Amino acid sequence: MTSATLNLISSSKPISQGAEAAKSPPMLIKHRFKKKYRHESLDTTLTKARVAGEARLLLRCLKSGVNVPQILMVDASEGVLGIEWIEGQCVRKLLPGGEEPEEGREVFEEAEQSTLDASNPLRAYRITIDQLLGLIGTELAKLHKADIIHGDLTTSNMMVRHPSSFSPSKESGVPTELVLIDFGLSFVSTLVEDKAVDLYVLERAFASTHPDSEPMFASVLNAYAKVLTTKEWKAIKTRLDEVRMRGRKRSMVG
Amino acid sequence: MDSFTFPHFPCDKSTAHFALFRNVENAPSLRQRIVKVSTMPVPVGDSGARREDEVERDAVNFAFIDARLITSRTHLRTAIHQALLASVTPGAMRTRGVHSEILFNLNPTNNITESFKNFGLSDKSTSLLVVRIGPGASSFPSAASCHSAPRPVLTHEQIQSQVRELMKDAVIGSIVPLDDPEQGLASVTDWGAVKKLFKLNTEPAVKSLAGKPEEEHVVVDKIVTSAVAMKSVMQ
Structure with a gap:
């Protein structure tokens, strides 16, 4: 442990904002x-x-x-x-069903949290579920318009910035923003196939973490389609239907 | 006079002292001094260096950065941090010293001459950020390789005022606090020049915010700071 970076790490708190001096972000x-x-x-x-x-x-x-x-x-x-450091919460915990703990250890904390935030964790972020889903769709469309494929889209890899650390623009009226994180599996591609698979992966993630996900994912796609041109959206929509039939991997037969 | 401290670096480079100078009057002569020092013969062994040469070298041993191209405190801090990181990683330095490495890191391309021309001192400079990397008052316990050095123990404030005097000897101008809303960096940054240098005018993020300078500045600052941070892995 002689490298300066390792010194920095050893003086940091895991998933925390230690180590950095005052005034620095x-x-x-x-x-x-x-x-x-x-x-x-x-x-x-x-x-x-x-x-x-x-x-x-x-x-x-x-x-x-x-x-x-x-x-x-x-x-x-x-x-x-x-x-x-993004001050906020990941989308998984803000949508119904996502609060359920993955490990037993978390049960206690989560229970406390939910009593604090009353029934709706989104209240602290001053947006509705529909607005949140819209933000997701818009952000994904911007991503794909730039030919970037995220590769690991889940509701855990999206964060909502807490309104206290966000200065909203006057027109949008939304007091927060959606931030995409974890680009470890991302790549650049112009292929419709890759974009459709990206959306399909998210659809499956929705289905496995949030109950009654179908209408939710539909509003994500709705917002997604609005940013693209009709032609772009049509191509991706057709391909997404194909991917749904066969799954993420392309058939190796033939 | 202001400082960043990086306690995770070896103690001889754990602090960056910096000051924003405005109304600089002696840019041309200062530049000549730097050129002269940089072409001085490098001392070989103990006896090689003449004493006056060493004093002159120390007198201008700073990074002189054109403040018009610095977008925020974080931008500056990131450039210094990445330069320090290169200086402690074997084979990572692209220039000869940690101060020139700061200028190199700030530049969008990998051309050293170009980075000095863009971000360094020019004859027309009137606003300068002057940076000196040096020892900190307190150092990281496990990185303390030079604790045994017979250095007189100075407090942070004492070191700071020493450096400030050195800077004031080199630069004729007035020191202003970086965060001063009227005189500070916010009033110096030339956003047009930054956007042009980093070729941001055609990028969707910047184009979509045309006519909204405040939001645009936030985005440009983010891009520029990120570009500095990832310079070492740029294609």
């Missing part, structure tokens, strides 16, 4: 630690390529107007990506 550190089971030089090459890839995709998103966290530090040789 809090930072989230995403550390791809060394995998001992891999040959060292392979591990270094892979880690470097992944950190570099994720950083490039984030910058591409920023330039295309997709809401993503800004990059604050990159140390590719240590596998570290430092990004802006």
